[in-house]
Amino acid sequence: MATEAAAWAAVLVRRHLVHAMVPVPTGHWLVQHKPNGPVQLLEGPAAVLDLTASIQRRLRTVRPDSR
Structure with missing residues (x-):
């Protein structure tokens, strides 16, 4: 679970959804x-x-799906 959390944290920061997660x-x-x-x-x-x-x-x- 820690690895998955770290991966999601990186995504959230990279997409500017949070400023920082450490x-x-x-x-x-x-x-x-x-x-x-x-x-x-x-x-x-x-x-x-x-x-x-x-x-x-x-x-x-x-932003609902446009489908």
Whole structure:
């Protein structure tokens, strides 16, 4: 699960959906949604995947498929 969380974190940052996501040695993740914004502490890889899913749901409601 940690590898999958790291891969999703890289995608979210690369696509500018979050400003930064950094794992820390304790297994937690630091997330900053906007530059100069507050830093959020996620409890672990499962929380990263939950955040990714919520971002995907938000994007799908804003940009529904054109099919």
